[in-house]
Amino acid sequence: MQPSIRQLKAFVAVAEYGSFIEASERLHLSQPALSIAIRKLEESVGGMLFNRSPRGIQLTPEGRYFLPIARRLISDWDEALGDIGELFNKERGKVTLAALPTLAAGFLPAVLADYRRQYPNIAINVHDVLANQVDELVRDQRADIGFSVKPSGAEAIHFESLVDDHFVAVCPHGHPLLNQDEVKWEELIAYPVIALSRLSSTRQAIDEVLQHLDAEMDVMCEVSQIGTAGRMVAAGQGVAALPSLSFKQISSEGLEWRPLTHPTVPRTLGIITPARSLQSAAATAMLEVVRKHALTLNPLEIQ
Missing domain, CATH: 1.10.10.10 (Winged helix-like DNA-binding domain superfamily/Winged helix DNA-binding domain)
Known part of the structure; x- marks a missing residue:
């Protein structure tokens, strides 16, 4: 014994x-x-x-x-x-997050500031990556919580909806499309487009819309970062279709937006967690803070 x-x-x-x-x-x-x-x-x-x-x-x-x-x-x-x-007691620990750049820059800063005020001794790691990488990090338990679009056919992870975003047409000041209250997709793609990489979930959603319309866009330039797309639009190099939440994270100087319609495409963003494992106390507390802030997570309103 x-x-x-x-x-x-x-x-x-x-x-x-x-x-x-x-x-x-x-x-x-x-x-x-x-x-x-x-x-x-x-x-x-x-x-x-x-x-x-x-x-x-x-x-x-x-x-x-x-x-x-x-x-x-x-x-x-x-x-x-x-x-x-x-x-x-959340007096020590670590939380690892994986998030789309849209949410990492436009939503998480306020969440993490609030969390740090409550739990100053917990270390936080954030991976701002593409949607498939968010899924992979959570599924492999290399991230405690993910923030992304709804995964397709991933049984090992669970999705909780936070907000329905939508696409907006982003144009430089003085562009003819800004004379309208809303812009149709076919009207936007009549102009040269600053497009995001085909690996991004935003670009994949846009390609689905274009396939539905049986239309193609005139890609003036393809970039990896939403911020880069915004700066190129502001410089008059083209127009862009971006999720409205992402428009909040880029500099609006030289830019304006209008809702993209016909069709209006909702883009559900939410929380991704492992489906078959319990969260640590630190991660559970993070989820509580996230859900509280999600109540204020409002996309740009369609006029």
Whole structure:
């Protein structure tokens, strides 16, 4: 039978105080209970740890050898309990997030600022990546929480909707399309388009719309970052179709927008979590903060 932490503490107390009476008082144990704990410990290790004589109690050579080991085991036990307690109380820990750049730049900063105010000792890592990478990081449990579009056919992850975004036509100041209250997709793609990479979920959604319309866009330039697309539009190099939430994250200087319609395409964004594993206390607290801020996550309103 393996020694218990109670038995180890009893052994150390008797060794330090040299008395069963004083050790029992310090440990708030009766003397019979303390004696039983020491006897069972000695049975576990296979020999006597104390010499008991009329002159008092002394450690045997084996007891002197075992004393620093017992102290270390007790210290490791107390430290382990303290560590797990801090994790449950959100006094330490780590949360890893994976998010579309749209949400990483346009939504998470306020969330993380709020979270840090409440839990300043929890480390936070953020991966701003493409949608398929968000899914992969969460599925492989390399990220605790993902923020992305709804995954397709991923049984290992769970999706919780946060908001329905929509596409807007982004144009430079003075562009003819800005004379309208709304812009049809076919009207937008009549002009040279600054397009996002085909690997992005935004571009894939746009391609689906164009396939539905049996139309093609005149791609003036293809870029990887939404911010780059915005700057090129502002410089008069073309127009762009962007999710309205992403328009909030880029500089609006030199830019204006109009709702894209016919069709109006909703783009559901939400939380992705592992489907079959429990979240840590730190990640659960993050989800609570995210859901609170999601109530204020409003796309640009369609006029």
